Amino acid sequence: MDAAQIEQTVETLGFEVVQMERGGGRRRPLLRLRIDRPGVAPGRSGVTVEDCAAVSRELRARLAGANGAEGDWVLEVSSPGVDRPLVKAADYARFAGSRVRVKGYAPLAEQGRRLDGTLLGLVPGPAAAFTLEVDGDRVEIPLEAVASARLVYDWDSAESGDGDRGER
Incomplete structure (x- = not known):
């Protein structure tokens, strides 16, 4: 999956990608995402642990289909935190x-x-x-x-x- 497909998947679930980081190696690639809920006021939590789990499940399924092996990916999905980065x-x-x-x-x-x-x-x-x-x-x-x-x-x-x- 490319970055645009990942962002589109996250958006269909009602979130936005704040930051995306790829790393790891060929055998064990890493995808680290910080997600937020659009329109949530500063200082408020727009993302729950359950939200992160739902995004993770959906991406893991899609990555498995694209890569052929679900266990190969290290996938981390989190909220941007109270010190949210300004990226865009x-x-x-x-x-x-x-x-x-x-x-x-x-x-x-x-x-x-x-x-x-x-x-x-x-x-x-x-x-x-x-x-x-x-x-x-x-x-x-x-x-x-x-x-x-x-x-x-x-x-x-x-x-x-x-x-x-x-x-x-």
């Missing part, structure tokens, strides 16, 4: 208003390689960039300059009852 441009629009931690390949907006701030969303127009508020300043960061970006979970508001308490 649409993630930067979806999670606008959320706290994020961004690491750049080089200094970002002349402020350093690592920035924490509030994601304000994608920049309109053809430029693939997003706006981040850092210490009261708004900075524009091109997506191509980002090595990684993740949501920052607010543990304090979770403990006070304002955030997700791990409801699954």
Whole structure:
């Protein structure tokens, strides 16, 4: 199965692929997926253990058919976690208003390689960039300059009852 077929299978089950990693060797290939439920608000759990198991069962059956031997694949399916990575441009629009931690390949907006701030969303127009508020300043960061970006979970508001308490 190629990446598009895997994504399509996951989407038919009502989820989206956040990250896909292939590894392992020819004898024991590895497929590691992080899945999410589209449209779930930041800080909420959109994926349960049962969801991961259902996606895993469906993919395992399809991989077995494509590979001829079910036991050959190492398949790991999980939620993206509370520190969900931002991978696609649409993630930067979806999670606008959320706290994020961004690491750049080089200094970002002349402020350093690592920035924490509030994601304000994608920049309109053809430029693939997003706006981040850092210490009261708004900075524009091109997506191509980002090595990684993740949501920052607010543990304090979770403990006070304002955030997700791990409801699954």
